[in-house]
Amino acid sequence: MSRDSARGYCQYNICRGERNYSCFSSPDFYSSLGLEDFLSVGDTSGAEEDTDLAILYGTLRGSVVGLRYYTGIVNNNEMVALQREPNNPYDKNAVKVNNVNGDQVGHIKKELAAALAGIMDNKLALIEGVVPYGAKNAFTMPVQMSFWGREENKEAVLDQLKRHGFKLAPPLKVGSECGFGSKWISGRAGPSYSAPVHAAVQLTTEQLKSEFDKLFEDLKEDDKTCEMEGAEAVGTPLLPHQKQALAWMVSRENSNDLPPFWEERSNFYYNILTNFAEKKRPKNVLGGILADDMGLGKTLTTIALILTNFQDSKPLPVEKITSDKFYEKYSDDGPRATLIVCPLSVLSNWIDQFEQHIHQDFRVNIYVYYGSDRSKDPSVLSEQDIVLTTYNILATDYGVSDSPLHKVRWLRIVLDEGHTIRNPNAQQTKAALNLEGHRRWVLTGTPIQNSVKDLWSLISFLKLKPFTDREWWHRTIQRPVTMGAPGGLGRLQSLIRSITLRRTKTSKVKGKPILELPERKVLIQHVTLTEEERQIYQSVKKEGKAAISRFFSEGTVLAHYADILGVLLRLRQLCCHPHLCINASSSFSADNKTSEELPETLVSKMKLVLSSGSDEECAVCLESLTLPVITRCAHVFCKPCIFEVIRSEQPNAKCPLCRNELRVEHLVECPLEEEIDSSNGKKSDREWISSSKINALMHALVELRRDNPTAKCLVVSQFTTFLSLIENPLKESGFAFTRLDGSMAQKKRVEAIHCFQSSQAGSPTVMLLSLKAGGVGLNLTAASRVFLMDPAWNPAAEDQCFDRCHRLGQEHNVVITKFIVKDSVEENMLKIQNKKRELAAGAFATKKPSASEVKQTKINEIKALIDL
DNA sequence: ACCGCCGGGTGCC
DNA sequence: ACCGCCGGGTGCC
Known part of the structure; x- marks a missing residue:
């Protein structure tokens, strides 16, 4: 693919001269999203993986023989790995x-090896070694071994050893594995430690999480307060905290420091965790983790970094279009291109941010490596300034021999939403770890999702010795921390501190809060239905309520979940506009075959509910659905969530909601917001009529335009057909508007966003936005008003939507109007939303609700919604 | 002496 | 390995 054809594609760029963009999109990419990634979540292959449950069985002294045949050397007290x-x-x-x-x-002496082989091969125990002394021996040296495994394997291990004439010493006096820098009891070295390791208090996930929060809290007051200006090509002035981040990132990239836990000791470099030493200076990562909260401008800071620090704080040599002179070309044929990997959902945000923040006088070559016609030529990529791709492309390409991503030596690799690679077994993680390039960055707002384990992939990606090997990470950091060993957390903390910058929304720079967002107000405007609308609504409600009460009396509520959601959906649609509810009578067939409906029918009902824009939530994670799948019993869950359930309950997994049989083969995927317009798009067939809600909206819009003609607003609905209906009066009243929904192609979206964000005269003042369109990165700060046409189940989904304009860059107070139909399901939804908000506010201390609690909550919600 | 003892050769798994 | 072990040489006092 030549650059010329790529350039031709990018229509939206024409006003920006010759900046090169190439962007492809193809649906075949989605099909590559296989199940493997989810099936391997939390892979547990015996003792090696299930390390959280491991206890120390005991220790044994053995000997290492054949030293003179090998080059590997060890220090006294150095950790060693035993390998079959x-x-x-x-x-x-x-x-x-x-x-x-x-x-x-x-090698381990053969008699001992004969005893260990079976234990290791059957993964009955993890055997770790430390050489207590004898580092200078020429032929053999002692090795102190510790045996770790799950309680239930202990007997088998002791038996096997006994058969070969070995016996473990009790695990009492152990220092080096858990204490910091302490020594093995060897008769001649070190103090003795009496910490009973297996009895150490394990921290709960919650405790750990709060420890981690503290861990990052402490980073804020650090000395990372130096500021640095961006290069000329950075078109947006940086805020103080962004200048700090830039200074920190540049200093990391140009740093010559030793990596954490290494010391220089008379001609040697010494690792204080493992006691390993070598002559060669260990490389520090020329990068780290930028873990700022969402909305602080990680993207902008990264763009600034790329433009500002090409080599030794010299800016990226880019052509300045407005002057004759070129930047001085550095006579260096080293790598030039920065690779950015991000989730598909934020791809367009990056493109948008390049557009926004790269000064228009400069030409920066950007290649979007995405789509089936992406270039296979490594030199096309290596000649760019920036190459942008997604994790899925990265994973798909991995192992494909002609993938240019893995052939190019990158100047810099940036993983956006870096926690995406926290599963070490996922293909995308393996692919990311295999990229070539010295400067390596991870951007994430949530560096620790569940446990310390999540950090390993990130640390490994950063290529910090010796943690690239999971054994050393596990022995020196993960186990000490999870077992609550003294110093463990401190160790983790100093590691994180040295490679991470994190600020939260409440952090301060020079005593001032980092972010001073304008005010945000949420107004609720009640809407009264017309007599005619009310009649239709009441009749549908009456019918639905009768059916639902019957389900209650039969005790078949959850078996009819799809039906019930269907009823609620129709009521919600009727609150907006009678035309939304096209199949008001046809899809409800509860009368005849109530309990024995075909699964296919149920599933297709659920599919209809979902694709109409209903924002259901997943009963496992309680969040909005990501990658929804429908079970045979017509319940919906996030694909990763339900796969985890199936994996952990195999072979007889049951639906968390109704306990029906659950099988991977029966799951049906359901893309949200499928081409609704093409299926429901008969809007021209019917004569257009207004509705109470549309009238209320138009009244507000006209008023707004009268008071402030340039004010921009978002009109948000979950129903894309409703958005289409609203187009009509907008046109009639002469509003310039644009639209963004999930069914639009990437390039259309970018165009719509760009158009709307523009401040040019005549640019659209209204954007019709579907509630869940776009990822978290979607930036619509041009809008200062939001009209939410219909409430969502999940208040978090609404908040996320509001944050798209109420975020960094918003200059006005933001006013949000929620239209709520009086005496309707919508009012009941508000009540449920409030309950959820309260719950979420106090949720951090409480445990996750059980499946039956989730079930009961759902049932109560249904009752409340339909006034039962 | 089908032994003991000596001293050279030799050396992971 | 300044060990252990092996196997050849050797053989009263």
Whole structure:
């Protein structure tokens, strides 16, 4: 794919001269989103993975032999790794001993190896070694081994050892694994420690989480307060905290410091965690984790970094269009291109932000590596300034021999929403770890999702020695922290501190809050239906209520979940406009075959409910659905959530809501907001009529235009057909408007956003927005008014939508109007929303509700919604 | 002496 | 390895 054809594609760029964009989109990409990623979530393959449950069985002294045949050296008290070598021609029981660097030191003596082989092969225990002394020995050296495993395997391990004449010493006096820098009891070295390791108090996930929050809190007051101006090509002035971040990132990239936990000691570099030493200076990562809260401008800061620090704080040499002179080309054929990997949902945000923040006088070459016709030529990518791609493309390409992503040596690699790679077994994680480039960055607002485990992939991506190998990460950081070993958390903290910058929305720069957002007000405007509308509404309600009460008396509420949602959906639609409810009578067939409906029928009903824009939530994670799938019993969950349920309950998984059989093969995927307009798009067939809600909206819009002709607003609905109906009066009243919904192609979206954000005269003042369109990054700060046409189940979804204009860059107070029909399901929804808000506010301390609690909540909600 | 003892050769798994 | 072990050389006092 040549750059020229790429350029031709980017219509929206024409006003910006010759900046190169290339962007492709193709639906075939979605089909590559396989199940493997979810099936491997939390992979547990015996002792090695299930490390949280491991206890220390005991210790044993053995010997390492054959030192003179290998180059690997160890220090006294240095950790070593034991590795099975089943294909050794001399002994099938062979066990290799490697140092921290992975160099072989020797073998475990054969009699002992014979005892260990079975234990290791059956993953009955994890065996870890430390060489207490004898580092200078020429032929053999001692090794102190600790045996870790799950309680239930302990007997088997002890038996196996006994059969070979070995016996574990009790796990009492252990220092080095959990204490900080302490030593093994070796008869001649170190103080003795009596911490009973297996009895250490394990922190709960909650406790850990709050510890981590503190851990990041402490970072704020750090010395990372130096500021730096962006290069000329950065078109947006940076805020003080962004200048701080830029200064920090630049200093990280140009840093010559040793990585954390390394010290220089007379010609050697010494790792204080593992006691490993080597002559070669260990590389520090020229990067780190930018963990600022959402909305603080990580994207802008990253763009500034790319433009400002090409080499040694010199800016990226880019052509200045308005002058004859080119930037001085650095005579260096080193890597030039920065690779940015992000989730698909924020791809357009990046493009938009380039557009916004790169000064228009400069030409920066940007290539969007996405779509089936993406270039296979590495040199096309390496010649760019910036290459943008998604995690899924990265994963799909991984292992494909001609993938240019993995051939190019990048100047810099940036993983946006970096927590996406927290599962070490996922394809995208493996693919990310294999990218080539010295400057490596992770952007994330949530560095720790569930546990310390989540951090390993990130740290590994940053290539910090020795943590790229999971064993060393586990022994020196993860286990000490989760077992509550003294110093463990402190160790993690100093690691994080040295590579992370995190500020929250409440952080301060020089005593002033980082973000001073304008005020945000939410008004509720009640709407009264006309007599005619009310009649239709009441008749549908009466019929639905009767059916639902019958389900209650039969006790079949959850089996009819799709039907009930259907009823509620129609009522919600009727609150907006009678035409939304096209199949008011046809889809409700409760009369004849109530309890024995075909699963296919139920599923298609649910599909209809979802694709009409209903914002259902997942009963497992309680969040809005991501990648919704429908079970055979017609309940919806996020795909990752339900796969986790199936995995953990196999082989007989049951639906969390109704306990019906649950099988992967029966799950039906359901894209939200499918081409609704094409299926429901018979709008021209019917004569257009208004509705009470539309009247209320138009009245407000006209009033707004009269008072402030340039004010921009968002008109938000969950129903894209409703948005289409609103187009009509907008046209009639002469509003310039644009539209953004989930069914639009990438390039159309970008165009719509760009148009709307423009301050040019004649640019649209109204945007019709579907509630869930666009990802978190969607920036619609041009709007200062929001009209929410219909309430969502989940108040968080509404808030997220409001945040698209109430965020960094908003200069006006934001007023949000929610239209709520009086005496309707909408009013009941408001009540439920309030309850949820209260719950969420106090939720951090409380545990996750059980499946039955979720069920009961759902049932109560249904009752409340239909006035039962 | 089908032993003991000596001293050289040798050395992971 | 300044060990252990092996196997050849050797053989009263």
